[in-house]
Amino acid sequence: MSSFTKASSSTSCSEEDTEQLRKGPWTLEEDSLLTRYVARHGEGHWNLLAKLAGLRRTGKSCRLRWLNYLKPDVKRGNLTPEEQFLILELHCKWGNRWSKIAQELPGRTDNEIKNYWRTRVQKQARHLKIDANSAAFRNVIRCFWMPRLLQMMKGSSTLPQQVAGLGQQNSDSEQCASSCVSSSESMNNNMSKISEFAEYQTSSFSITDNNEYNTVAKDCYYVDNSSCYGMETINLPSTSAVGDFMTADCHMVDNNWVNDGFADGIWSMGELWELPLKGNL
DNA sequence: AAGAACCCCAACCGCTGAGAG
DNA sequence: CCTCTCAGCGGTTGGGGTTCT
Numbered sequence: 001m002s003s004f005t006k007a008s009s010s011t012s013c014s015e016e017d018t019e020q021l022r023k024g025p026w027t028l029e030e031d032s033l034l035t036r037y038v039a040r041h042g043e044g045h046w047n048l049l050a051k052l053a054g055l056r057r058t059g060k061s062c063r064l065r066w067l068n069y070l071k072p073d074v075k076r077g078n079l080t081p082e083e084q085f086l087i088l089e090l091h092c093k094w095g096n097r098w099s100k101i102a103q104e105l106p107g108r109t110d111n112e113i114k115n116y117w118r119t120r121v122q123k124q125a126r127h128l129k130i131d132a133n134s135a136a137f138r139n140v141i142r143c144f145w146m147p148r149l150l151q152m153m154k155g156s157s158t159l160p161q162q163v164a165g166l167g168q169q170n171s172d173s174e175q176c177a178s179s180c181v182s183s184s185e186s187m188n189n190n191m192s193k194i195s196e197f198a199e200y201q202t203s204s205f206s207i208t209d210n211n212e213y214n215t216v217a218k219d220c221y222y223v224d225n226s227s228c229y230g231m232e233t234i235n236l237p238s239t240s241a242v243g244d245f246m247t248a249d250c251h252m253v254d255n256n257w258v259n260d261g262f263a264d265g266i267w268s269m270g271e272l273w274e275l276p277l278k279g280n281l
Numbered sequence: 282a283a284g285a286a287c288c289c290c291a292a293c294c295g296c297t298g299a300g301a302g
Numbered sequence: 303c304c305t306c307t308c309a310g311c312g313g314t315t316g317g318g319g320t321t322c323t
Contacts, residue, residue, distance in 0.1 A: 025291075025317085047308070063309075064292065099311060114312070115290055123288090 022056045026065055030055060034062055035070050068109045075107030079116055081152040087113055088121070088141050088149070 046059030
C-alpha cells in the first residue's frame with residue numbers, strides 16, 4: 001500500500017473530497033503554503049486552515065506537518081546526552097506519555113521522542129533479550145544507561161540546569177519515587193559506588209568531582225535500594241563483575257539475558273547518542 | 282556490483298476527551 | 303444528556319537510505 005495513494009478507494013467521503021485529498025510526503029510548495037498561512041493567521045482550526053490555505057490535505061495532516069517539521073523552534077539533529085537522559089528519566093515516571101515528555105524538551109517533538117524510544121531504547125532491550133517494559137530493563141536503564149549518559153554530560157561539561165534541577169522540579173512524583181528513588185543519603189552512597197563502577201566500566205573516563213556528581217545523583221532517580229541493591233558487588237576485578245552484579249541485582253527476574261551478551265549490549269548503549277541520524281535532511 | 286537485511290523517521294490511522302450546540 | 307466536530311495523543315506503517323553479505 002503506497003502512502004502516495006489518494007483516498008479514492010474510500011466510500012465514506014464524497015467523490016469531490018477523495019479526488020482532492022492528498023497523502024504522503026509534503027512538497028516544498030505545500031510546506032510554503034502552510035508556513036505562510038500560519039505566519040499570517042496563526043495556528044489552530046486546522047481543518048479550516050487546510051481549506052483556506054489551499055492545501056489539499058486534512059487538518060490533521062497540516063497540524064502534524066507544522067508541529068513536527070515546519071514550526072520554527074523545532075530542533076533538528078541528534079538528541080544530546082542531556083536530552084536522552086531526560087527522556088529516560090521522564091519515561092520512567094510517565095511511561096509512554098510522549099507529548100508530556102516532549103514538553104520538557106524544548107524544540108523536540110513527541111514524534112521524535114517516540115521514535116527515539118522505539119529505535120534506540122527498544123532496540124537495546126531486544127539485544128539484551130529483555131522486554132522493554134519490564135522492571136529488569138528499567139533497572140538496566142537506571143543503573144547503567146543513565147549513569148553512562150551522566151558521564152558523557154560531565155565529559156562534555158554541558159550538564160544542563162534542567163537535569164540538575166530535575167529532582168526539585170519533580171520531587172513530588174511518588175510514582176517514580178516509589179520505584180526509583182531512595183533516600184538522598186543512600187542515594188549518595190550508591191552514587192559513589194556507581195561512579196566507581198562507571199570508572200571501572202570505561203577505564204578511559206575518570207570521575208574526580210564527586211560533589212558535582214552527587215549533586216546530580218541526589219536529584220535523579222536511577223538508584224533504588226529495592227531494585228538496584230547489588231551495588232556492593234560492583235568492584236569485581238573481571239568482566240564477570242557485570243554479570244555478577246546483574247545477577248545479584250535482578251535475580252528476581254526470570255530472564256537469561258544476564259549472561260547472554262549483556263555486557264556487550266551495555267557497552268554499546270552509551271554510544272547510541274553518537275550514531276548519526278540517517279536520511280535526515 | 283547487486284541484492285538482502287536493517288534502520289530511521291515522516292506521516293498516517295484510530296481512538297479519546299473537550300467543547301459547542 | 304446526546305450528538306457532532308475538532309484537536310491532540312499514542313501506535314503503526316512503509317519509503318528510502320545505509321550497511322551487510
